[in-house]
Amino acid sequence: MIEDRVGAFVPGPRAEIAPHGEGALDGFTFAVKDLFDIAGFPTSYGNPDWARTHPPAAATAPCVLALLEAGACLVGKTKTVELAYGLTGENVWHGTPLNPAAPDRFPGGSSCGSAAAVGEGLVDFALGSDTGGSVRIPASYCGTFGIRPSWGAVSLAGACGLGPSFDTAGWFAGRASVLRQVGEVLLPEDTAPGASLGPLLKPQAAWTNADPAVAVALQPAFEALQDLVGGQVRIEGAPGLLLDTYEHFRCAQAQEAWATLGTWIEATQPAFGPGVGERFAAARAMDPARAAAARAFRHRFSARLRALLAGGAVMAFPTSPMPAPLLTASAAEQNAARERSMGVTAFAGLAGLPEVTIPAARVGGAPVGLSLVAAPGRDRALLALAERVGSALRLAA
Amino acid sequence: MIEDRVGAFVPGPRAEIAPHGEGALDGFTFAVKDLFDIAGFPTSYGNPDWARTHPPAAATAPCVLALLEAGACLVGKTKTVELAYGLTGENVWHGTPLNPAAPDRFPGGSSCGSAAAVGEGLVDFALGSDTGGSVRIPASYCGTFGIRPSWGAVSLAGACGLGPSFDTAGWFAGRASVLRQVGEVLLPEDTAPGASLGPLLKPQAAWTNADPAVAVALQPAFEALQDLVGGQVRIEGAPGLLLDTYEHFRCAQAQEAWATLGTWIEATQPAFGPGVGERFAAARAMDPARAAAARAFRHRFSARLRALLAGGAVMAFPTSPMPAPLLTASAAEQNAARERSMGVTAFAGLAGLPEVTIPAARVGGAPVGLSLVAAPGRDRALLALAERVGSALRLAA
Numbered sequence: 001m002i003e004d005r006v007g008a009f010v011p012g013p014r015a016e017i018a019p020h021g022e023g024a025l026d027g028f029t030f031a032v033k034d035l036f037d038i039a040g041f042p043t044s045y046g047n048p049d050w051a052r053t054h055p056p057a058a059a060t061a062p063c064v065l066a067l068l069e070a071g072a073c074l075v076g077k078t079k080t081v082e083l084a085y086g087l088t089g090e091n092v093w094h095g096t097p098l099n100p101a102a103p104d105r106f107p108g109g110s111s112c113g114s115a116a117a118v119g120e121g122l123v124d125f126a127l128g129s130d131t132g133g134s135v136r137i138p139a140s141y142c143g144t145f146g147i148r149p150s151w152g153a154v155s156l157a158g159a160c161g162l163g164p165s166f167d168t169a170g171w172f173a174g175r176a177s178v179l180r181q182v183g184e185v186l187l188p189e190d191t192a193p194g195a196s197l198g199p200l201l202k203p204q205a206a207w208t209n210a211d212p213a214v215a216v217a218l219q220p221a222f223e224a225l226q227d228l229v230g231g232q233v234r235i236e237g238a239p240g241l242l243l244d245t246y247e248h249f250r251c252a253q254a255q256e257a258w259a260t261l262g263t264w265i266e267a268t269q270p271a272f273g274p275g276v277g278e279r280f281a282a283a284r285a286m287d288p289a290r291a292a293a294a295r296a297f298r299h300r301f302s303a304r305l306r307a308l309l310a311g312g313a314v315m316a317f318p319t320s321p322m323p324a325p326l327l328t329a330s331a332a333e334q335n336a337a338r339e340r341s342m343g344v345t346a347f348a349g350l351a352g353l354p355e356v357t358i359p360a361a362r363v364g365g366a367p368v369g370l371s372l373v374a375a376p377g378r379d380r381a382l383l384a385l386a387e388r389v390g391s392a393l394r395l396a397a
Numbered sequence: 398m399i400e401d402r403v404g405a406f407v408p409g410p411r412a413e414i415a416p417h418g419e420g421a422l423d424g425f426t427f428a429v430k431d432l433f434d435i436a437g438f439p440t441s442y443g444n445p446d447w448a449r450t451h452p453p454a455a456a457t458a459p460c461v462l463a464l465l466e467a468g469a470c471l472v473g474k475t476k477t478v479e480l481a482y483g484l485t486g487e488n489v490w491h492g493t494p495l496n497p498a499a500p501d502r503f504p505g506g507s508s509c510g511s512a513a514a515v516g517e518g519l520v521d522f523a524l525g526s527d528t529g530g531s532v533r534i535p536a537s538y539c540g541t542f543g544i545r546p547s548w549g550a551v552s553l554a555g556a557c558g559l560g561p562s563f564d565t566a567g568w569f570a571g572r573a574s575v576l577r578q579v580g581e582v583l584l585p586e587d588t589a590p591g592a593s594l595g596p597l598l599k600p601q602a603a604w605t606n607a608d609p610a611v612a613v614a615l616q617p618a619f620e621a622l623q624d625l626v627g628g629q630v631r632i633e634g635a636p637g638l639l640l641d642t643y644e645h646f647r648c649a650q651a652q653e654a655w656a657t658l659g660t661w662i663e664a665t666q667p668a669f670g671p672g673v674g675e676r677f678a679a680a681r682a683m684d685p686a687r688a689a690a691a692r693a694f695r696h697r698f699s700a701r702l703r704a705l706l707a708g709g710a711v712m713a714f715p716t717s718p719m720p721a722p723l724l725t726a727s728a729a730e731q732n733a734a735r736e737r738s739m740g741v742t743a744f745a746g747l748a749g750l751p752e753v754t755i756p757a758a759r760v761g762g763a764p765v766g767l768s769l770v771a772a773p774g775r776d777r778a779l780l781a782l783a784e785r786v787g788s789a790l791r792l793a794a
Contacts, residue, residue, distance in 0.1 A: 299585045
């Protein structure tokens with residue numbers, strides 16, 4: 001059994017499953033966020049009351065089966081923020097995993113255990129889920145590669161939901177080649193196969209939103225990407241765009257979160273750690289007219305972004321505007337980080353776009369990621385491009 | 398309260414909700430399949446043990462809210478096949494709805510109550526869900542318009558799942574214009590707006606699969622479509638294609654169904670009516686290697702179909718190879734109808750394509766539908782084309 005040096009795995013018997021076959025993932029070990037079902041094990045969804053009110057899983061999620069069938073070995077289930085509704089990675093019930101790359105900082109969430117396990121090198125890759133940034137943010141914070149695939153590209157059968165029209169199954173890896181190889185097992189062929197990606201788009205709003213030190217630190221990686229892709233086009237964003245985008249994302253997601261989990265919450269009255277209960281209370285109280293406006297914004301915003309990217313263009317920007325918050329950050333500071341981050345993670349979330357984050361730099365000793373985003377159905381091309389950027393930056397291949 | 402002349406609504410207090418606003422659906426009444434949540438009402442999912450083990454819904458599904466906000470008035474929740482896992486429309490607990498267009502025949506399912514309510518004219522439109530044909534088949538059987546949208550186009554937040562990578566929210570209407578108007582509320586803009594659809598593709602396998610009388614009866618509608626779209630291209634299919642397609646669909650869906658519902662079934666040991674329990678038992682026993690082969694087939698098949706349709710082409714074929722089975726049909730006859738039907742409904746199911754069915758003809762006094770299928774993201778164009786076909790056939794507009 002792997003020694004859990006960073007508190008990445010959920011308490012209780014370790015879910016260890018040998019490969020079901022041989023294939024592209026022979027010899028790799030992996031872990032799975034504890035919102036995917038593994039037959040015979042409880043799915044805690046990060047919350048003791050959830051675990052108490054749900055029986056152990058009768059079946060294993062098909063996406064996990066696909067990994068086992070391709071030769072990978074499951075070594076455990078990893079911690080998640082309760083009901084996947086938070087970005088710091090804190091879990092007061094199971095203990096917050098250590099950020100292996102910056103132990104005085106949060107690991108990021110909600111897929112905190114998967115990011116920590118990969119960051120520490122306990123496994124070759126780990127499954128997570130990403131609704132509003134839950135793979136991308138912890139990957140950036142822990143200095144790993146990570147992908148949120150095109151919405152719908154990987155089946156979420158056997159996984160707990162938060163906001164179905166936003167939810168995706170994503171994954172982390174320490175090496176870009178492994179991130180790609182997992183994609184070759186889980187993803188369908190690209191809709192536009194063989195198409196090379198370009199031109200490179202630089203959404204100014206997402207860069208000016210970042211801490212200046214982050215923007216500066218990621219500049220070499222952006223230039224390396226530019227060398228690979230060619231031509232760069234600046235995309236200007238109206239002032240206030242990101243705040244608007246965040247607020248619309250928050251409202252649309254909250255309405256879906258309450259529609260998905262409100263019945264269980266009302267019936268169970270679960271105990272929640274800091275922040276999570278408050279977010280569900282806000283979701284419960286969401287003005288339907290506000291959520292309707294958010295859905296309408298989403299349709300327009302998504303159409304505009306998809307049109308920009310339709311020909312193969314790729315956007316690049318800081319995955320998170322800052323390194324991981326310090327463990328000593330106040331609730332207000334955590335919330336400010338959340339709002340600033342989600343104005344940018346909402347791009348892919350609202351429009352169903354694939355996004356890959358590359359551990360491209362460090363700021364004050366803590367990792368920061370560079371994100372590449374393409375049109376839906378170009379996930380494999382995006383993974384291949386991320387691997388080339390990783391090579392150019394001499395990251396572990 | 399609307400008199401339920403065909404047994405379309407679920408037993409218990411009728412879910413009646415006044416419009417939440419004014420808009421494109423002012424003056425329309427609608428009903429909702431009882432697998433979508435309506436706040437304050439139980440969601441039975443067609444099964445008494447499900448109703449018993451789940452509290453009343455705390456929230457209303459966002460897609461239902463969108464209809465209420467657009468001015469439509471909800472008049473009740475409609476019956477569904479248990480856990481949406483069946484195509485005849487039979488429900489031994491709630492009573493099988495009458496097929497208003499052919500009272501000696503099954504109404505079709507799983508969205509049986511919604512089809513019956515629209516077929517009888519109790520409501521202007523009704524929400525259903527479609528995983529493997531659960532809107533298209535009952536629409537064809539009851540002589541209504543119906544749509545299964547592009548997979549993912551309408552959020553399923555607040556809806557019970559069966560096979561998440563196949564599940565869609567669809568709807569029925571007695572008039573093509575209403576089918577389209579509902580789409581204008583629920584659907585995003587088409588990915589390729591303004592593009593007219595064409596050429597017309599005729600998949601031979603789906604036509605030879607149909608009863609000769611059905612193919613003959615639908616010929617005038619096909620010709621009317623041809624006049625509107627232009628050029629016709631025959632798509633030859635290898636013998637056995639449909640049986641293969643059915644079998645792969647069945648296995649991939651069954652694996653997701655067990656991953657989604659197996660934990661509840663194992664813990665609850667619910668009583669099921671004829672057929673449903675057998676299908677879940679088969680899902681439970683599914684050989685994972687068989688399901689893996691089905692997922693691989695799905696990727697290839699989907700890529701091929703999407704490539705055929707990428708430029709705007711539209712396929713047309715009989716929605717169901719036969720009219721609704723007689724209520725006296727044996728279990729073996731029902732099963733044979735199921736297999737033959739799903740070899741064709743699996744096209745859209747496997748590839749995530751939008752499909753609209755038009756009540757284009759009658760055979761032996763019973764309705765049969767003509768289906769139009771396009772590439773994902775062309776739902777609005779498809780609804781507009783269906784309306785033009787309806788006009789050409791002088792169906793109620």
